[in-house]
Amino acid sequence: MIEHKVELVVDISASPDDADYDMAYVYCFDAAKNYCFSLSRFPNAEQIEVMVLNQLVSHVDDVTISVSSNLITATLEEETAASLDGYQYYDLQFELTPSEMTRLIDSLKRIFNGKSGLSINTP
Numbered sequence: 001m002i003e004h005k006v007e008l009v010v011d012i013s014a015s016p017d018d019a020d021y022d023m024a025y026v027y028c029f030d031a032a033k034n035y036c037f038s039l040s041r042f043p044n045a046e047q048i049e050v051m052v053l054n055q056l057v058s059h060v061d062d063v064t065i066s067v068s069s070n071l072i073t074a075t076l077e078e079e080t081a082a083s084l085d086g087y088q089y090y091d092l093q094f095e096l097t098p099s100e101m102t103r104l105i106d107s108l109k110r111i112f113n114g115k116s117g118l119s120i121n122t123p
Helices: 078-083 098-111
Strands: 002-011 009-017 025-031 035-041 049-051 056-060 066-069 072-074 087-093 119-121
Touching: 002 025, 002 035, 009 098, 025 066, 025 098, 035 098, 056 078, 066 098, 078 087
Parallel strands: 002 087, 066 119
Antiparallel strands: 009 025, 025 035, 035 049, 049 056, 066 072, 072 087
């Protein structure tokens, strides 16, 4: 069953080029709800890996991500949402320093390299 939306207040770690795993990733974690949402992609991979909760994983061709100064909005295809935990829409609220925000944006650009679906609306 597809749920409409989950809202999370997250801490974010991100890397445009993680040396240990040779991939770009964005990991968002809401400690109060014990819930994670992450995106990752290996340099030569065609698909983006989406992970939610604890190790529910799907590899997708498309995902829609919009970033503003304190919010990431993610939209998954209905089929992808059904294969994970049933949420199609994610609102991920966060607070980052300017350098952390730059790292987040650089990581998302690397993950979405050659793909559509990324919208960045920051000042």
